[in-house]
Amino acid sequence: MENRPLRIALTKGRLEEKAVQLFGDIGYDCDRLINKGRKLVIDIGGLEIVLVKAADVITYVENGACDMGIVGKDTILEYGKSFYEILDLGFGKCRMMVAVKKGTDFYSGYSRKKIATKFVNIAREYYNKKGMDVDIIRIEGSVELAPLLGLADAIVDIVETGVTLKENGLEVIEEVCPLSARLIVNTACMKLRREEVLELTEKIERWVDRPEGR
Amino acid sequence: MKKYGGATPFGTKDLLLDECRRKNAIEKKLSALFESRGYREVVTPGVEYYDIFAVASPIPQEEMYKLTESGGRLIVLRPDSTLPIARVVATRMREMPLPVRLRYTQNVFHANRADEGRHNETTQSGVELLGAAGMRADIELLVTALGAFKALGLEGAQIELGHVGFFKALMSEIPFEDGEDEDVRRCVEYKNYAALGDILKKYGDSRTEALGKLPQLFGGEEVLARAEKMTQNLEAKRILEYLGELYGALCGMGYRDSVEIDLGMVHHINYYTGLVFRGYITGSGSTVLTGGRYDGLLSEFGYDIPATGFAINVDQLLEGSAPCSDKESVPEVLVHYEAGCAREAYQLFDRLVSEEKRVLMSVFGEMPDSIAFARAVGIPEIALVGTEGIKTVLICEG
Known part of the structure; x- marks a missing residue:
């Protein structure tokens, strides 16, 4: 462990392009990340990068198989537990929202409300805090469909632009929390390889604070 | 064969042959070291009444395996050894001269979520020093923990020191709204600088400077000096002084390279009352040793004495240990x-x-x-x- 370069797990998909740009901007050789072929562990000159699904970033970092990771706050809230969340990277910004079929009053009546979502833990926590007892229904994709088909009274989902909601006749009624990409660090690694981690973190922090990033 | 006839429950596993031999060797080394320092063994039942852990446990109830005893009383698979030992000492060892030194090697059970690579049954080997307060007791615990790493031949193992009193002193200065204090604690524990800054913003700069920097206050001795400059709180200053003296004592014994400080260690602040520490080894992604002072715990059982202790996760050491060659067996x-x-x-x-x-x-x-x-x-x-x-x-x- 000591001798290998720091290994960083990046989230595939929505956050990937910006994360790759980040490492390119701070001086790493990211050509190999762009033309990665079938390689799974990519050496970008002093750092090892793996590209995995969002929830897996957390699993790899928590278990110490990767030292650091870049992952969305939504994934952290949904799955995360024991690691350090040390930087808000400022990209991948969006919001976790509650949305209902346009024109319906979510809070009316005494019937138990049904909430469809991919983020069952976030939804449960949110309604716990509100002191509202609801049914949570896990939906894997196109959550917007659930209220339209009468499966749920509301959805809790990530909203970037709101276009999908609008096109499907839904409207946002509440914000659960703002989201963005975060830099996370394995707890043991933070202590055992402190200097390397902090050096890289400082570079990334400068990148986050760069004028064109604001 | 029945549906689950060929598997072990989530988070558990069989240990075979060489694995048992290596595990025994680790346990033997730890037991011998603890014994040589005057810690005598106790064994507590594998199940305990839930009430014991409902009082002061740092373990949330959803992480405990629960069963009902005949008669309907709720019992749990032992999730931790410190509370049962507190119970034993408070109920059956009151006549013993203080301090009492006890050690244990036993399995604990945690109902973790499935499929995350966590263990739900782990062997912990640890010590408790009961009825002793103050620096000398804290030093003994830390030296014993460092001695354990040495006995196991773990080069590069590190112990980091913190103190929950430092955090509590800083928190006492600010009139947080309901629930905000827990948000602040979480931000500090997970080193979430950004979110912490957002919460503290509205309370102004001067009172919150040290609190806001708390996640960054880890490293070597210089951390204490940095922290000292950030706060005017007398209790906080007193604790920094205490940690400085403790750290100095350990350095004097040649442990400078093995000891670090993290003032942002604020886990289980309602359980720990003073010094807290954790141990890391290379090759393992999480802590292998956790410990601290829990002076309030014994009084929950009606025996008001100070106490401190630590536990080592034997299974994690086992994962990190090199397999013996089959030739030897x-x-x-x-x-x-x-x-x-x-x-x-x-x-x-x-x-x-x-x-x-x-x-x-x-x-x-x-x-x-x-x-x-x-x-x-x-x-x-x-x-x-x-x-x-x-x-x-x-x-x-x-």
């Missing part, structure tokens, strides 16, 4: 005897054992079966005990 001699020669065969067997040979008794009646077995296992030599004496048969490979 292969017998060197197989003893085969002809009918009527059992007595002589077992005499020979005992002699070879006393010479520290690895030896195995054949249960086959026919020599060709013994030879085939020796070949399959890789035993190089058969001692054939017959009416005419003992003959050595060498087994060629393949």
Whole structure:
């Protein structure tokens, strides 16, 4: 462990392009990340990068198989537990929202409300805090469909632009929390390889604070 | 076979052969070290009443395995050894002169979520020093923990020190709204600088400076000096002084490279009351040792004495330890005897054992079966005990 370069797990998909740009901007050789072929562990000159699904970033970092990771706050809230969340990277910004079929009053009546979502833990926590007892229904994709088909009274989902909601006749009624990409660090690694981690973190922090990033 | 007839429950596993040997070796080294420092062993039941852990436990109820006893009382699989030991000391050891030093090696159970690579059953080996407050007791615990790493030959292992009182002192200065204090604590524990800054913003700069920097206050001795400059709180300053003295004492004993400070260690602040520490080893992604001072715990059981202790996760050490080569467990001699020669065969067997040979008794009646077995296992030599004496048969490979 000591001798290998720091290994960083990046989230595939929505956050990937910006994360790759980040490492390119701070001086790493990211050509190999762009033309990665079938390689799974990519050496970008002093750092090892793996590209995995969002929830897996957390699993790899928590278990110490990767030292650091870049992952969305939504994934952290949904799955995360024991690691350090040390930087808000400022990209991948969006919001976790509650949305209902346009024109319906979510809070009316005494019937138990049904909430469809991919983020069952976030939804449960949110309604716990509100002191509202609801049914949570896990939906894997196109959550917007659930209220339209009468499966749920509301959805809790990530909203970037709101276009999908609008096109499907839904409207946002509440914000659960703002989201963005975060830099996370394995707890043991933070202590055992402190200097390397902090050096890289400082570079990334400068990148986050760069004028064109604001 | 039934549906789950071939598996073990989530988070549990079988340990086989060499794994057991390595685990035993780790436990033996730790037990010997603790024993040599005057810590005597206790064993507590595998199940305890839920009430014991409902009082002061740092373990949330959803992480405990629960059962009902006949009669309907709620019991849990032991999730931790410190509370049962507090119960034992408070109920059955009150006559013992203080301090009492106890050690244990036993399994604890945590109902973690499935499929995340976590263990739900782990062996912990640890010590508790009960009835002693102050620096000397804290030093003893830390030196014992460092000694444990040394006894196990773990180079590069690190222990980091923190103190929940520092955090509590800083928090007491700011009139947080309901629930905000827990948000702040979480941000500090997970080093979430950004979110912490957002919460503290509205309370102004001067009072919150140290609190806001808390996640960054980890590293070597310089951390204490940095923290000192950030706060005017007298209690906080007193704690920094205490940690400085403690750190200095450990450095004086040659542990400078093995000890660090993290003032942002704020886990279980309602359980710990003073010094907290954690140990890390290279090759393991999480803490292998956790400990601290919990002066309020024993009074929950009606015996108001200070106490401190730590536990080492043996399974994690096992994962990090190098597998022994199989060669070391292969017998060197197989003893085969002809009918009527059992007595002589077992005499020979005992002699070879006393010479520290690895030896195995054949249960086959026919020599060709013994030879085939020796070949399959890789035993190089058969001692054939017959009416005419003992003959050595060498087994060629393949």
